[in-house]
Amino acid sequence: MTQIETRNLIAGDWVDGANTIANVNPSDVSDLLGHHAQASAAQLDDAVAAAKDAQRKWWAAGIQKRHDVLMAIGTEMMARAEEIGAIISREEGKPLAEGKGETYRAGQFFTYYAAEALRQIGDQAESVRPGIEIDVRREPIGVVGIISPWNFPVATPSWKIAPALAFGNAVIWKPANLTPASAAAVADIVNRQEIPKGLLSMLAGPGAEIGQLMVEHPGIKAISFTGSVSVGRGIAAAAVSNMTKVQMEMGSKNPMIIMDDADMDLAVAHSCNAAFGATGQKCTAASRLIVHEAVHDAFVEKLSAAAQALKIGHALDEGTQIGPAVSEGQLKGNLDYVDIAKAEGAELICGGGRVACRTEGFYMAPTLFAGTRNDMRVNREEMFAPITCVIKVGSYGEALATANDTEFGLTAGIMTQSLARATHFRANATAGTLMVNLPTAGTDYHVPFGGRGSSSFGPREQGQYAVEFYTSVKTTYLSGGNPA
Numbered sequence: 343m344t345q346i347e348t349r350n351l352i353a354g355d356w357v358d359g360a361n362t363i364a365n366v367n368p369s370d371v372s373d374l375l376g377h378h379a380q381a382s383a384a385q386l387d388d389a390v391a392a393a394k395d396a397q398r399k400w401w402a403a404g405i406q407k408r409h410d411v412l413m414a415i416g417t418e419m420m421a422r423a424e425e426i427g428a429i430i431s432r433e434e435g436k437p438l439a440e441g442k443g444e445t446y447r448a449g450q451f452f453t454y455y456a457a458e459a460l461r462q463i464g465d466q467a468e469s470v471r472p473g474i475e476i477d478v479r480r481e482p483i484g485v486v487g488i489i490s491p492w493n494f495p496v497a498t499p500s501w502k503i504a505p506a507l508a509f510g511n512a513v514i515w516k517p518a519n520l521t522p523a524s525a526a527a528v529a530d531i532v533n534r535q536e537i538p539k540g541l542l543s544m545l546a547g548p549g550a551e552i553g554q555l556m557v558e559h560p561g562i563k564a565i566s567f568t569g570s571v572s573v574g575r576g577i578a579a580a581a582v583s584n585m586t587k588v589q590m591e592m593g594s595k596n597p598m599i600i601m602d603d604a605d606m607d608l609a610v611a612h613s614c615n616a617a618f619g620a621t622g623q624k625c626t627a628a629s630r631l632i633v634h635e636a637v638h639d640a641f642v643e644k645l646s647a648a649a650q651a652l653k654i655g656h657a658l659d660e661g662t663q664i665g666p667a668v669s670e671g672q673l674k675g676n677l678d679y680v681d682i683a684k685a686e687g688a689e690l691i692c693g694g695g696r697v698a699c700r701t702e703g704f705y706m707a708p709t710l711f712a713g714t715r716n717d718m719r720v721n722r723e724e725m726f727a728p729i730t731c732v733i734k735v736g737s738y739g740e741a742l743a744t745a746n747d748t749e750f751g752l753t754a755g756i757m758t759q760s761l762a763r764a765t766h767f768r769a770n771a772t773a774g775t776l777m778v779n780l781p782t783a784g785t786d787y788h789v790p791f792g793g794r795g796s797s798s799f800g801p802r803e804q805g806q807y808a809v810e811f812y813t814s815v816k817t818t819y820l821s822g823g824n825p826a
């Protein structure tokens with residue numbers, strides 16, 4: 343397969359970095375995608391200086407220009423969904439259909455925010471003092487830093503870059519080091535538009551180095567981060583001490599309740615999809631299945647059968663439903679959690695180990711545990727693995743209390759045919775995103791997305807709500823004086 347050597351995009355030009363690291367296909371460790379350059383601190387300074395200049399020109403260019411550029415980016419992404427999706431699949435291990443779907447969705451974020459760039463936002467008010475008018479407008483923040491994870495390497499940065507540009511900002515983006523080639527494809531599409539040089543810079547590198555420098559950089563006025571809670575806590579602390587605006591979407595431990603009145607086949611299909619889709623490497627994955635005792639045994643039996651029927655394989659192979667873990671380290675962590683669950687007394691129903699495929703990769707069987715308690719580590723900590731745990735409960739009340747008993751709160755779901763339970767769940771579940779008779783994973787692009795508790799910090803992402811983070815409010819009092 344062709345090699346993809348990736349450089350950093352600094353101030354409009356693709357340049358080498360301080361050193362390079364190898365990009366290996368997790369479906370086939372003999373397939374080296376290429377190498378990618380690691381940015382230096384000096385390159386970050388260059389990128390920020392260019393971004394400051396580009397941002398002023400971009401804001402001055404006006405809303406029609408911003409609309410047109412975002413529409414062109416989104417349209418190209420959608421047209422190239424297959425090609426860029428294949429890059430995602432090759433370097434991250436996501437089955438091709440999901441990689442393609444992710445790229446198409448990323449394009450939709452750009453076309454959606456193209457339209458948002460045209461929306462008239464702001465307020466007009468009368469002053470309590472006669473003869474004075476007041477207007478309240480939104481202006482860009484300036485240079486925004488975006489730090490993104492590997493699991494949605496194209497969609498996540500797109501849902502940040504698109505509103506950042508739509509509302510007149512410049513962007514410094516640090517993608518995850520495991521997914522540089524798909525990141526470079528996105529950056530290249532943006533950079534080929536008729537935009538001020540350096541409006542978007544992309545710098546790869548270890549989070550603790552280049553990411554940390556971004557958070558501390560005085561020229562970067564806001565940081566939008568998606569990643570793990572532990573990294574997020576450090577970023578929040580640094581951002582607050584620098585008075586940098588911050589927005590963070592992080593991990594979770596999403597519950598899905600299966601009530602005794604649920605449509606059983608639908609509950610099994612949605613649980614299987616939410617738990618094992620994308621190899622469980624989704625912040626919205628259902629990793630706690632809270633099941634009413636009346637349907638528990640039938641549910642476990644059917645879900646086990648569904649999990650074992652999933653086709654595990656090379657992400658680019660036709661028909662693959664579950665690809666590999668993203669890296670050897672991720673796979674090791676997953677297998678450690680299997681041992682932890684067993685040691686805590688969980689009953690392994692299916693999976694639990696590595697799987698051999700036609701190529702050597704980081705494959706693991708979808709894994710189901712039953713007989714788990716909500717206080718076990720596998721039900722407290724985010725695993726980011728194709729592992730899900732069943733917790734048996736005796737009533738709706740117990741199910742809800744168990745679902746809410748977590749430090750996280752990104753998504754939560756319920757499978758029920760009872761309107762009373764569904765509406766009570768909507769009012770009382772303590773997550774930021776709820777799903778009724780749907781998988782916990784799978785959201786739209788035109789409405790806000792985010793969580794509560796340790797899952798989120800700062801203003802919401804996506805939809806019209808994104809304006810809150812990517813703009814700063816200015817209130818102007820205007821007195822006309824004497825017209826004579």
Ligand code: NAD
Nearest residue numbers: 490491492517518549550553554569570573591592593625
């Ligand atoms: P991660 O926290 O290890 O890394 C995320 C990004 O932060 C990477 O680009 C990384 O290089 C960078 N980083 C690491 N240390 C840093 C530091 N000290 N300063 C600045 N940047 C730093 O997460 P990951 O392993 O790439 O992704 C998986 C995590 O992302 C999971 O916890 C998952 O739940 C979360 N996630 C959340 C959402 C959401 O919307 N809530 C979406 C996708 C993924």
